[in-house]
Amino acid sequence: MALSLREFWTAAHGMILGALFLLSFAGGLAGLYSLRPELVTELGIKERLTRLRWGTMGMAVVSLLTVITGTFIVYPWYRATPPEGADLSLFPRSFLKADPSLSAWHTFGMEWKEHIAWFSPILAFAVAYLVWKYGPELVKNAKMRKMVMVLFVIAFVTAGIAGLFGALITKAAPIL
Amino acid sequence: MTTKEVKLMTTGPAAAAMIGSGIGALVMGLMTTGAELSAALKTFLTWTAPVGPLSGKTGMAIIAWLIAWALLNTFWKGKDVSIDKAFRVTLALIAVGVLFTFPPFFEAFAE
Numbered sequence: 318m319a320l321s322l323r324e325f326w327t328a329a330h331g332m333i334l335g336a337l338f339l340l341s342f343a344g345g346l347a348g349l350y351s352l353r354p355e356l357v358t359e360l361g362i363k364e365r366l367t368r369l370r371w372g373t374m375g376m377a378v379v380s381l382l383t384v385i386t387g388t389f390i391v392y393p394w395y396r397a398t399p400p401e402g403a404d405l406s407l408f409p410r411s412f413l414k415a416d417p418s419l420s421a422w423h424t425f426g427m428e429w430k431e432h433i434a435w436f437s438p439i440l441a442f443a444v445a446y447l448v449w450k451y452g453p454e455l456v457k458n459a460k461m462r463k464m465v466m467v468l469f470v471i472a473f474v475t476a477g478i479a480g481l482f483g484a485l486i487t488k489a490a491p492i493l
Numbered sequence: 494m495t496t497k498e499v500k501l502m503t504t505g506p507a508a509a510a511m512i513g514s515g516i517g518a519l520v521m522g523l524m525t526t527g528a529e530l531s532a533a534l535k536t537f538l539t540w541t542a543p544v545g546p547l548s549g550k551t552g553m554a555i556i557a558w559l560i561a562w563a564l565l566n567t568f569w570k571g572k573d574v575s576i577d578k579a580f581r582v583t584l585a586l587i588a589v590g591v592l593f594t595f596p597p598f599f600e601a602f603a604e
Contacts, residue, residue: 388551393543425596432525432594435551436518436587439558443514447507454502461507464580468511471587 323492326390331487334383335480338376338437342473345372349448349466352456366452373448373469377441380476384434387483392431394492409490422489426482434479440472505569508579513565515586517558522593524550529602 320328348369351357357365399408406412413423447465448455455462528535528546538549592598 384551388547389541389544392547396545397543424600428596428600429594431547432521432550433591435521435554436590439514439517439521439554440587443510446510450510451502451507461576464511464576467580468514468583475591 323394327492330386330391331483334379338379338476341376362456370449373445377445380441381438407493412490419489422486426486430479430482433475437472437476440468444469503571503573504576505572505574506566508574509565509569511579511583513562515583516561517554518590519586520557521554522590524553526593526599529599
């Protein structure tokens with residue numbers, strides 16, 4: 318049982334970093350939702366804010382690392398041009414495009430994933446900044462808290478689209 | 494948190510962070526569709542050969558996001574701006590960005 322270099326980076330990108338961001342989203346959203354004086358004591362809010370500040374910043378960093386590893390380490394293996402007569406199963410993009418029943422995984426799935434994924438860290442850093450700077454204000458200002466939650470949800474949805482297509486494309490044409 | 498401290502918290506930096514992120518998303522969309530419209534732009538965006546034009550699209554989006562955020566923050570530091578308006582503008586920018594990265598949309602412009 319061993320992982321090749323490509324399998325290691327593919328797993329690090331999707332199954333460790335990407336999954337960590339997506340799995341921690343629920344905790345972050347619950348933390349933001351409950352950041353209200355009628356639900357938590359003053360001491361509880363203070364403790365929750367500290368956790369939320371580090372949590373959202375950590376998620377933003379993880380999201381950025383996910384797209385950097387995906388774009389600059391894994392993606393070049395995916396899009397590499399095969400030499401004449403090569404085994405296409407070693408060249409995922411060419412493998413998918415060569416089969417009409419699979420080509421949409423590239424023309425729709427990968428084409429959307431590789432672009433929309435980058436929305437996630439941009440929005441996640443905006444959320445982290447707002448939580449760091451306006452933490453106590455978010456407790457009192459329900460409107461601003463809801464705005465932060467909406468941006469947080471969009472960061473999650475864009476990462477979710479990228480993650481879902483990433484998993485399905487890897488199933489159809491793994492990077493070997 | 495005292496009342497005095499809350500009063501010092503102006504909304505300008507919040508609006509700058511929101512709209513800055515929207516501009517980053519919009520530029521990502523514009524570069525994606527733009528690369529389909531223009532072969533010259535696609536070539537310009539190929540900052541590294543192994544990654545292809547995606548390297549420039551992401552690079553331009555990150556640069557635009559950070560510059561927009563920094564400039565807006567400079568303009569609005571210590572000021573109160575309408576957070577409602579800033580949020581609506583941000584959502585509109587993100588929506589256009591999503592549309593411009595949606596393959597059926599940008600492939601309609603493919604050369």
